[in-house]
Amino acid sequence: MDFEFSDEKIEIPDIYKNENEVFLQKDIKIDILTEENSAVQYFLIHEKKWINSDEAIERNNKVYVPFRSDESLLLNKVRVINENGKTIELNPRDIMEEMDEEQGIKYNYYAINGLTRGSVIEKIFLIREAPDLEGNLIGFQDEIPVVNATFELIYPSHLVFKYKSYNGLAEAETKTNPTDTTKISLYVSEQNLNGLKDDESYGNWERHIKKFKYKLDQNLATNRKNLYNYVDFAKNVYDNVYVEPDKKDQKAVDNFLKQIKKSSDPVEQIKLIENKIKSTITYNKHFHNNQSLSDVLNTKQANALFTLRLYAAVLRKLGIEHQMVFTSRRYANYFDKDFESTDQLSDVILYFPKIDQYMDFLALEYRMPLINFNYSGNYGLFVSEKEFGGAKMGIGSVQQIKVPDPDLTHDKQNIVIDFTKDIENPEIHTIYEFTGYSALNFQPIKDFLTGAEYDAVLKDFAQNYTMDTEFKSLNTKNDGLENIGFKPYILEVKFDGVTQKAGNTILFKAGETIGRQMELYQEHARILPVEVYYPHGYTRTITVNIPEG
DSSP: OOOSOOOOOOOOOGGGTTSSEEEEEEEEEEEEEEETTEEEEEEEEEEEEEEOSHHHHHHTSEEEOOOOTTEEEEEEEEEEEOTTSOEEEOOGGGOEEEEETTTTEEEEEEEOOSOOTTOEEEEEEEEEEOOOOSOEEEEOOOSSOEEEEEEEEEEETTEEEEEEEETTOOOOEEEEETTEEEEEEEEEEEEEEOOOOSOOTTBOHHHHSOEEEEEEEEETTTTBOSOSOHHHHHHHHHHHHSOOOOHHHHHHHHHHHTTSOOOSSHHHHHHHHHHHHHHHSEEOTTOOOOOSHHHHHHHTEEOHHHHHHHHHHHHHHTTOOOEEEEEOOTTTSOOOTTSOOGGGOOEEEEEETTTTEEEOTTOTTOOTTOOOTTTTTSEEEEEEEEEETTEEEEEEEEEEOOOOOTTTSEEEEEEEEEOSSOTTSOEEEEEEEEOHHHHHTTGGGGGGSOHHHHHHHHHHHHHTTTTTSOEEEEEEESOSGGGTTTSOEEEEEEEEOOOEEETTEEEOOGGGGGOOOOOOOOSSOOOSOBOOSSOOEEEEEEEEEOOOO
16 A cells, blocks of 8 residues: 655646635545454545635644544644645644534544645545445545545455445446455546535435445355345344343333333334333443343333343233334435445334334434434335244345325414404414424423423524514423324414505515425525425415404
8 A cells, every 4th residue: 555645746627626625636445454363454545635715725724533442543644735836744743632522522633724725735544443344335426526536445365345336436346466366456436526515405415426335245265155144134133132031031021011001002002112111211322231121120221232122022022013124324324225235234213014103212302103214215124023943033124114104294384363453463373283203393392401491492483483573472282202293292372463554555474474484595506306304294274354344
């Protein structure tokens, strides 16, 4: 691998000369090898970026150093080449640190001073890390243009990789080294990639950029084929979740079941289970102190695995058929049903075949049938229980996760404008009813705020609909987590309308009573297809009462 800066001059195509910034070069090399009987990979990033505006200078005054806890940064070099040819190489001793207080993550970065229009920032990072063998995505396209982009995967010749180019990216070439027959490489090269802005409403940018995906498929040295496959994944995850409880665990689960109300309605019964578990057990992905289900019910907190085990034990005990669905978030990593790789199985939800509904069991703010909209319409691996010769095991099949029913999410506004009491100052009485995902925007808030904080939030909500006037009264119904998926959220507001006079004519903008509307215009022509979060219905009823005569 090359570890030095490149003095090769890259010409900027005429079509990019007016851009704010341009990647002149964007190269990634990954070398997989064996060290001390374990596989490692060396990950090399080499980029050159041309700066052509004050906005770009401001945006690029920091160069962040890539580093995770499981990585070892072996090399980090950054330099700035000004338009006059002067070169400034930054010293690693000058790396600064900032803290993201919200996420509790520290970031290291170089502070880039003295940038001018026409400057080029060049950086090289070399990282030693565990290899990405179960599936890895390499993005070629960016929000800014890329003149030259390459990716090379170098690996031992006894390994066989499966790979795929997306959205018109050039196909990979296989290269061999005549002087070293123990190595093979996959090589992808692309030139003049236009920038694709990630600023379009209801556009799935991640799904449509040019990118490359690969995964390890065979190891000829061990004669293993079809590695990281869904058959093994389904079997292993089933065995790990459906652990036969001992007497202590079974007693703890039985006692917990006594606290859950019973219902003859299968939908209501599952909702009661969900509400009970979510109101009793706190999901904490970093909590690893539990050793059993009795520990979960004693500590009142659990990570994803033990939360899933608890749901499985309760649902099994009550004889409720269910399946685990392993998937990804479609706006971050769209599930490719035609490329089998376990990196797509990052998230898990539950599916209930008899009622054809899903549960986002780890998310406190969701209640069945509402799940994170990132999963809806995506594909997933559905893992169900099958019995063969008296032995139970997990069987997986790739299916599409159902898009929510169009009637699930609906906004209704019943607006009465009354001029009968005061022709110049009408009273407006509006009842807003929100269901499905619309209600989800409102209902959980009350459980996370103080009374005064919630009143302030409600005031903000109301002002969106009151034509910028003060409301006379404001009432709500069905607030709180326990009502999600059960009841609609209702907001009732009364306020006075603002009129204008033009001679003997009174002007009133009745259309403004439906509230502020989303503005969908944008500066540039739309490129990405529309992909809505979820189907959404709207009904607006406006009644105007006018006095006799």
